[in-house]
Amino acid sequence: MHKRLLDHLRTAVMLLDDELRVCYLNPAAEILLSTSASRIIGQVLPDYFRDDGNAHDALKQCIEDGNPFTRREAKLDVAPGVQVTVDYSITPLQEPGYPMALLVEMQGLDRMLKISREEALVHAHQATRALVRGVAHEIKNPLGGIRGAAQLLERALPSADLAEYTRVIIDEADRLRSVADRMLGPRKPPAFADVNVHECLEHVRQLLLAEYPQGVRILRDYDVSLPDIPADRDQLIQVLLNLMRNAIQALLESGTEDAQVLLRTRVLRQFTIGSTRHRLVLRVDIEDNGPGIPEELRETLFYPMVSGRANGSGLGLSIAQSIISQHQGLIECDSEPGRTLFSLLLPMELPEANSATSVPA
Numbered sequence: 001m002h003k004r005l006l007d008h009l010r011t012a013v014m015l016l017d018d019e020l021r022v023c024y025l026n027p028a029a030e031i032l033l034s035t036s037a038s039r040i041i042g043q044v045l046p047d048y049f050r051d052d053g054n055a056h057d058a059l060k061q062c063i064e065d066g067n068p069f070t071r072r073e074a075k076l077d078v079a080p081g082v083q084v085t086v087d088y089s090i091t092p093l094q095e096p097g098y099p100m101a102l103l104v105e106m107q108g109l110d111r112m113l114k115i116s117r118e119e120a121l122v123h124a125h126q127a128t129r130a131l132v133r134g135v136a137h138e139i140k141n142p143l144g145g146i147r148g149a150a151q152l153l154e155r156a157l158p159s160a161d162l163a164e165y166t167r168v169i170i171d172e173a174d175r176l177r178s179v180a181d182r183m184l185g186p187r188k189p190p191a192f193a194d195v196n197v198h199e200c201l202e203h204v205r206q207l208l209l210a211e212y213p214q215g216v217r218i219l220r221d222y223d224v225s226l227p228d229i230p231a232d233r234d235q236l237i238q239v240l241l242n243l244m245r246n247a248i249q250a251l252l253e254s255g256t257e258d259a260q261v262l263l264r265t266r267v268l269r270q271f272t273i274g275s276t277r278h279r280l281v282l283r284v285d286i287e288d289n290g291p292g293i294p295e296e297l298r299e300t301l302f303y304p305m306v307s308g309r310a311n312g313s314g315l316g317l318s319i320a321q322s323i324i325s326q327h328q329g330l331i332e333c334d335s336e337p338g339r340t341l342f343s344l345l346l347p348m349e350l351p352e353a354n355s356a357t358s359v360p361a
Contacts, residue, residue, distance in 0.1 A: 012086075012106040018063050018099040020045045023321055024216050032086070032108050033080045047077075059090065063100045066092045073109060085109045100336075147173040179239045190232035190326050192350055197236070197282060198222050201263055204240045208248060216248050217260040226265055230350045231327055239320040240284070243331075246316065247288040250340070254291045262287040273345055275329050280348040285341055293335040294321055301333055 016022060022040050030036055040046075047056070058069060070089045071213065077083050091103040095213055139322045147170055156165040205218050214253035244261060264285035271281040284357035321331050329346040 012108070014104040014106070015093075016045055016059070016102040016104060018101065020063075020102075025100065027108065030100070032078070032106060033076070033083060034082060040068070059102065062090050062092055066094065068092060072312075141257060143173050143180070145178050147177075183323060190235055190323075192230045192232060192266070195229035195231040195233045195236060196323060197226065197231075197265060197284060198224070199236050200233060200240060201265070201284070204237060204244055207241065207265070208244055211245075212248055212252070215259060217258075218244075219260055219262045221262060221264040223265050223267060226267060226282065227348070229346060229348050231346065232323075235323045235327075239323050239331075239344065240286075241302050242316045242320050243286045243344070247286055247290065247340065247342075250290045251288055256290050258289070260289055268345075271345070273328070273347070276328070278347045278349070282346045282348050284344040285344075286344070287339065287341045289338055290340055292337040292340050293333070298333065299336060 006024075006026045009026060010028055012032040013024075014022060014028045014029050015024040021042060021044050023032070025037055025040065033040075055071070055074070061067075062069060068089065068091045070087070072087050073085055074088055076086055077286055084334075086106045086108050088104060088106040091105070092101055093101045097100075124322075150166045150169040152174065154163050154170075157163055157166070187337045201222075205220075209218065244263075247261045248259075251261070262285070264287065266283045266285075268281040268283055269279070269332075271278055273281065302317050324331050324344060324346065327346055329344065332345065334341045334343070
């Protein structure tokens with residue numbers, strides 16, 4: 001009965017003997033550590049724990065003195081290139097007539113940390129958008145008066161040659177008004193309809209292949225079993241075009257050898273976006289092998305007027321995030337030298353008909 005209870009726990013549990021050999025691990029631990037019981041039982045505990053240089057010594061010390069300890073947000077290298085973040089507790093077990101054993105309890109944190117970051121990103125974007133919209137409105141109001149006064153002044157000028165100066169005022173007022181309109185983002189809510197995301201991706205892919213006929217390969221890794229999703233096709237194409245064009249321009253400007261962009265589609269089940277769990281979520285990945293995004297820009301990438309390119313407006317990603325936010329989705333970014341990944345997350349059910357449930361904090 002005890003083993004059955006442990007096997008059904010969601011908390012990862014592992015038992016070590018006094019030589020730090022694995023005696024038992026439950027299915028939750030197998031999943032967390034990306035291994036199997038048949039493979040690891042009887043083996044010395046792999047060098048998973050690297051949250052500090054004394055972690056292995058701490059296990060030995062725990063066997064010697066019998067004092068339990070806990071580590072928070074420890075990094076476990078469970079496989080080549082695979083790292084998980086966990087809280088783990090070590091409890092010594094001493095049975096009469098038996099050597100000391102260690103009970104290891106591990107709680108995976110990666111998904112919870114990711115949910116927290118996503119929720120913070122959503123709230124930060126909402127607050128920033130509210131601020132930007134207020135500023136944009138304040139800009140537009142006096143611009144109308146400036147433009148109107150310049151037009152009246154133009155009519156009253158004694159010489160037509162002087163109209164050149166009023167024309168500059170009118171043109172610059174129009175340019176600033178256009179910038180303010182872009183800062184305000186989409187003017188209308190999404191017109192939801194059934195949309196084939198692969199058709200949208202192929203449409204954008206063909207546009208960009210025509211725009212950039214040489215220098216970049218656009219690869220595809222589609223899950224062709226995906227059904228149509230509720231979305232505004234035009235707005236979705238606008239977002240995909242912005243993300244893919246950014247990737248291609250970054251590759252071309254950096255002169256990356258064998259430059260390529262990978263388009264990937266997958267479905268996620270029982271996935272949380274922000275603080276809301278959705279039954280099915282579409283994930284569209286746009287991955288490139290460019291130089292990566294500078295570290296100082298990664299936290300503010302979706303803020304208005306932030307751009308990593310000299311000629312960038314800094315509005316494209318902010319507007320894209322606003323559009324996807326209206327679809328109850330989110331755009332995430334993960335970047336390092338040689339790999340930049342933008343992930344577009346969209347619920348696969350209409351927001352008003354969504355069976356989403358809130359996830360308690």
